[in-house]
Amino acid sequence: MNTPYIAIQITENVYTEMKALHVRAAKPISDEDKALGADLLAQTYVQLLDTCFTHLLDELNKTQADKMLQDASKVIHKVQSEAQHYIGWLVKFIANKRVPPVIHHFHDMVHVLNLNGQTHPYIVIPVTSTYAESASDVMFALANKESEKLNEGVELLIEAIETALVPLVYTPKDLMGFNFVISKTINGVINVLHRLFKHTLRKLPPHIQEESCPPIAKHFEVFLIRK
Template identity: 85%
Template sequence: MNTPYIAVQIKEDVYTQMKALHQRASKPISDEDKALGADLLAQTYVQLLDTCFTHLLDELNKTQPDKMLQDASKVIHKVQSEAQHYIGWLIKFIANKRVPPVIHHFHDMVHILNLTGQEHPYIVIPVTTTYAENASNVMNALAQRDDTRIEEGVELLIEAIETALVPLVYTPKDLMGFNFVISKTINGVINVLHTLFKHTLRKLPPHINIESYPAIAAHFETFLIRK
């Protein structure tokens, strides 16, 4: 790939099931496959937040336990739980025939990449060159324990999630063609969770020890791929 991108590794069994579901979706799908598609979608959201935030917060809490960091971890888990709940709720409102386009969309986002010495399936989300360059500058500064760039680092992580919302949330919603009432409800839920998420993360910088800055920079490097 010639453009920079965010790469979120997904579980092998999720990839295997998604690939098989993609093949079956060339024909009318069953209720069971519709439910499976919803479950795989929910697992993808959970993995995205784990990759970008949960693992990082867990590591920070091990080395510098802090109530604000612990609360942030709880918020991330709440967002994950709510996402799973609402996906299960929404699937009841759509006809089976509306699901295949979403299955094909997610299948097309998955690529087999060798980023760690072994090949694994990843959800790939392109980012702009400007974003990648800015992220590189900020992460290099954090790696050197520059205490003036931590707020920028948090904003970059937030922007990564906001970028991912388009292909992982809004595009699938549009493909499923919900009516106005359901679509408005979904948008409301997304906005509430997104606001909670951003508000929580923006309170973190004063609670992060400068000694942890290199670890944050290294963490970012694991999923932001610059080509």
């Protein structure tokens, strides 16, 4: 790819199931496939949060146990749980014919890439060159234990989340064409979880030790920016 992007690895199982579902969605889908699509979507969100945050927070808590980091981990798990709950709830309001566009949308976001010498399926989200340069500068600084860059890193991470919300949340919601009441409810849930997420992230920098900065930079370099 010629443009910068975020690449989030997903499991082979989710990728294989999604590919098969994409093929079946060329025809009217069954209730079973609708339920499978919802389950794959929920699994994808859980994997995204695990890749971006859960694994990192778990590692930080092993080396520098801190209540704020532990609370942040609980928030991530809450967001994962809420995402799974509401996706299951929404299935009841989705006509089968509305599901294929969402399946095709997610299918088009997944690419099999060879990164770091290994080939895996990834969800790919483009970012601007300006964002990529800023993120690269921050990761380089953190790799050199410049802990004063942590706040800037958090803001870039929040920007990445907000960029990802469009293709991962808002576009699928719009494709499903919910009525005003359901759509308003979904937007309310998204906004509450998003505010909780941002508030939690912005409280973390003072609780992260200088020695943890290089591992954080290495963690985000795995998926945050590719050219």
